[in-house]
Amino acid sequence: MSTPPRGPVDASRTPRYAGPATFARLPRIDQLDAPTDADVAVVGIPFDTGVSYRPGARFGGNAIREASRLLRPYNPAQDASPFALAQVADAGDIAVNPFDINEAIETIEAAATDLLATGARLMTLGGDHTIALPLLRAVAAKHGPVALLHFDAHLDTWDTYFGAEYTHGTPFRRAVEEGILDTSALSHVGTRGPLYGKQDLADDERMGFGIVTSADVMRRGVDEVADQLRARIGDRPLYISIDIDVLDPAHAPGTGTPEAGGLTSRELLEIIRGLASCNLVSADLVEVAPAYDHAEITAVAASHTAYELTTVMSRQIAATRPTP
Numbered sequence: 519m520s521t522p523p524r525g526p527v528d529a530s531r532t533p534r535y536a537g538p539a540t541f542a543r544l545p546r547i548d549q550l551d552a553p554t555d556a557d558v559a560v561v562g563i564p565f566d567t568g569v570s571y572r573p574g575a576r577f578g579g580n581a582i583r584e585a586s587r588l589l590r591p592y593n594p595a596q597d598a599s600p601f602a603l604a605q606v607a608d609a610g611d612i613a614v615n616p617f618d619i620n621e622a623i624e625t626i627e628a629a630a631t632d633l634l635a636t637g638a639r640l641m642t643l644g645g646d647h648t649i650a651l652p653l654l655r656a657v658a659a660k661h662g663p664v665a666l667l668h669f670d671a672h673l674d675t676w677d678t679y680f681g682a683e684y685t686h687g688t689p690f691r692r693a694v695e696e697g698i699l700d701t702s703a704l705s706h707v708g709t710r711g712p713l714y715g716k717q718d719l720a721d722d723e724r725m726g727f728g729i730v731t732s733a734d735v736m737r738r739g740v741d742e743v744a745d746q747l748r749a750r751i752g753d754r755p756l757y758i759s760i761d762i763d764v765l766d767p768a769h770a771p772g773t774g775t776p777e778a779g780g781l782t783s784r785e786l787l788e789i790i791r792g793l794a795s796c797n798l799v800s801a802d803l804v805e806v807a808p809a810y811d812h813a814e815i816t817a818v819a820a821s822h823t824a825y826e827l828t829t830v831m832s833r834q835i836a837a838t839r840p841t842p
């Protein structure tokens with residue numbers, strides 16, 4: 519890194535509510551000296567053609583950006599200034615076809631591959647959970663099969679819906695079938711709610727997933743859960759996929775398939791902080807459906823979640839940067 523990172527717009531000079539809403543009011547990637555200068559590319563994915571219930575996650579990315587106006591540059595919980603440690607920039611949205619899921623998946627994989635080729639890690643915002651599959655393909659093409667930490671009320675390892683293979687309920691089964699996940703380090707966190715049958719759990723276990731249910735988090739506490747997850751992940755390249763419905767509907771009403779009895783936003787943020795030593799190569803944050811949100815509750819929780827994830831990435835980038 520030759521020049522220091524370009525940080526957010528100064529909120530003491532330009533009010534937070536003024537100007538365009540990039541993530542955390544960071545520069546756009548095309549405002550950097552070179553677009554390849556981003557260490558972390560925050561990218562929106564406006565796509566929700568894969569949903570089984572309420573639509574609207576195509577608007578999630580921009581709702582998260584709007585809510586992220588209030589983020590401040592120093593993160594005390596991780597004792598780090600993420601946007602000073604590394605260049606984080608907003609790479610805009612991937613323009614995907616809303617009428618053709620197969621084409622959308624190809625477009626997302628290609629765009630993610632291009633961004634990863636610049637050396638950036640990805641923090642994607644918005645979209646339904648279908649998009650995790652093309653993102654994992656792109657990440658695995660670079661790093662090999664990755665460890666997966668999947669925060670969600672749902673397993674998302676179902677086989678098909680109405681005969682469709684590519685939906686928001688099926689990305690991780692497809693990913694296992696494609697051999698792009700390291701099946702020795704797969705975990706769901708926050709799982710809860712009714713299933714189609716007991717076989718769903720047997721299938722999921724056969725694919726290699728371990729489950730930390732929402733009730734486990736409550737009973738065992740965030741520190742023990744984070745310790746267990748870290749032990750399973752080790753030093754493998756890690757991809758974190760966060761479905762905002764992992765949070766209780768009280769903490770995230772703006773989502774498509776809400777389930778009662780979820781994590782608090784405090785628990786989610788603390789577990790992520792507990793993973794700061796992991797080699798987080800990219801992450802997504804999906805299923806924010808602003809039309810069902812109230813007072814930006816969901817979008818604020820999502821923006822803080824993305825902030826913790828980018829902090830983990832920035833710290834890792836700074837810690838492993840070769841000294842000139």
Ligand SMILES: N=C(N)NCCCC(=O)O
Nearest residue numbers: 570647672686687775805
């Ligand atoms: N990925 C999310 N949010 N939901 C999957 C639910 C699939 C179903 O309706 O069974």
Ligand SMILES: [Zn+2]
Nearest residue numbers: 671672761763
């Ligand atoms: Zn879900």
Ligand SMILES: [Zn+2]
Nearest residue numbers: 647670674761
């Ligand atoms: Zn999901």
